[in-house]
Amino acid sequence: MKIFFALLIIITIVFGGYHLTFRQFRLPLIARTFYLSGLEFILLGILLGPMFFNVLDGNSIRGLEPLMALLLGWVGMLFGFQFEISMLRRFPSIQFLAAIGEGLITLVLVFVGIYMTFGFFPEVPINMKVIYSIALAATAACTAQTGLALMASANQIVNRDSLNLICYISSIGGAGALVVYGFVFLFRPETSSSVSFLYRLGVEAGMTIIACFSLLLLYTLFLTKWRRSEELNLVIIGMAVLSSGMASMLNLSPLLLNFFMGFWLVNLSIEKERIFNLLISVEKPVYLMILVFLGAHFKFDSAWPLILASSYIVFRSLGKFSGWFLVLALRPDSKKHSPKLGLALIDQGGLPLAILLDLLLGFRGEFTKIVISVAIVGIVFNDIIGMYFQKRLFVINSDE
């Protein structure tokens, strides 16, 4: 009974919260910055979780895992839809490489930095350190797109070219991170000790290919003909549920598997626009639910994780600045863009949250909760200061 009430409470909070946050509520500017970062949903999750009301206890959370897998699949598919090759080709290839490079630099710097910081935690096994470091690095490589996109459509904007460039980088950068994140599943504790890395790589790659291939075939067969919208909804929902289940069963990431599906659909399906409209129609509630679930797993019972959180924020900022310099170095019109615009890449957005939930479900454990709590602190911090910097850098009279 409890699990259903937990679900009902979450749904009520999410839909009510969505309406208040994005549709109607007007708060003072400073409060709105916190509000739009999604902090309130994490706090609600913490309140519902085992630390306070215990509505979302261990059993309820386990019971809601199928829903969480579906949410991850949904986000993955949506993210894959950003990679329409014909759209990407409109920009010079050097820009694409620069965007990927920016993400990878951040990824490498954060990976090294976090892995070194894990030296303070000798109780964590080495393979888990690698897993956590890769996952945190992947979240760090992402840049928020929504705030930037909203800003780009506003009127009173300075540095519009730079804003467009940063929007482009933010939409591309996460892809490399997500693919690299997929590698954490090679270091699973259950398999890593008994067989060689290459063997594991082969098995994981083989299973991913079979899963992807069968799903792609199914999508192709279902979508070769025009479908009425009710039928299309059924096929997309059914396929999202199926592929999320398949990923969980094979110990793969639902996020990544569905990212590939989204990429395929946006490039080869005749129904891409209708599918995208369906996926985007519930995007915000999906993210808000992810925030509540992450909040319920929040665990910060000592000051030690603060070291990790600080390390995460510092190395990520370093990575983003270095990445921005790489972008400028690769572009012929680098003088048009100010070096300090790297600050606009600080905002992290929703994809890292999905990666964290994916990590949490794939690698259950008390330390995983600490790791995701560290990342949540970093993401909220970066979102708040990132939005502030974006306004300072791009909006005319942002103080008003």
Next chain:
Amino acid sequence: MNSSYWRRENLTSYFFALIILVIVCFWLKSFHVESSWQHAGLLNLSVGALMLAAHIIARTLKTFRLPLISGYIFSGILAGPYVSGFLSFDMVQKMGLINDLALSFIGLAAGGSLHVELLKKRIRPITFNIVFQAIIIFTTVFLFVQYFGHLYSFTQAVTTVQLTALAIILGATAVARSPSSAIAVINECKAKGPLSETVLSVTVAIDVLIIILFTIAMTVVRFLFVQSVDSFHGPFFVLLIEIGLSVFAGIVVGKGISFFIEHIQDHLPLFLFFLAFGIARFSLAVSFIMEKYLGFSIYLEPLLICMSAGFVVQNFTPSGFFFKDSLKKIEIPIYVLFFSVTGSSLNIQALSVTWPLALSLVGIRIFGIFAGVGLAGILSGDLLKYTRIAWMCYITQAGVTIGLAQLAYRQFPEIALYISTVVLAIVLVNEIIGPIALKIALHLAGEADSE
């Protein structure tokens, strides 16, 4: 490109999709599931695969003019624990959640399909149908079991009192219908007209009436077994309160839905979906909490709440159009899941054990329906063409009947085995032939969309 070519092309792609689905599912089922994450994956995989396979099979069977829900049910039977075993008993039980949710959702749709003006016009045939069907179906089934029950090997060993009790319970369950199946087939055929309106109203009304009828039946059977019953008034008083409160709750929910549509409207289909889920769970919780803390319980009937809510939104608020439009957007996935899960829980074994008695009862029940509908048609002055075919519209039986049988199963252990086995077998047959008969009737009446 002509339509038969298009259909063939579609069927070919569906055929290959089904083959791939089956291969993938059986490949994944061969994996050893350890963690809770993998268990969650298995549930998602099963739900997703069932949804898609049911859709494919139903679309394929539709080319043979079978209703979609027959395809969904058939897919469920195939995937269920009695045939392929793709869905285990445990998995089917876990999916029971879908039933709660879908029944409430279907209640909203049913209420939204009733138009007060048309009901006023058809009040005579509706009333006559309800009264005569209830009386005649109950009587024919009761008399048949009472006088011929001993002739069947399955019920040869029961005592006379037990046989009478069984006859009363089977007579009462025979009156029950499946509003969900009726609504699904009427929606699928886009049927409009006097017959479909009457069928919908009668089916929904009988769904309320059956609760009263079944309570009477249970009280009488209890009297038969223990020779004493505290009071006949008590249960009926509680029942009336339950029905009144459910209708009142439905009116409040209906006004709430209208307020949401007028002032918010964001994600309306999802709002309705979760509202239905919430109502189903809320009813259970109220009953549970009252039982625990007050020592007695009042069960608010979720289906009745949702039907009243849908009826209020459709007829007494300006939001009817948005309401129906939103329901339509998500009804197919819900129907697919609900009916395929229903199919997977149908007990094939029960039919194999009791088929002579079950088939006889199906036939007797149809005769009762025919007589009841015929009498109602003649007395209300309905057109002969409707009177002749209307009996085909009332055959379906599903969840409500099984639910009633389970109630009786728990109350009367003396005849529990007979009740559950026979009722499950009857429901299996009625749920297969009922939707097909309804679709044929709607076509014969000229009320179904010719497409």
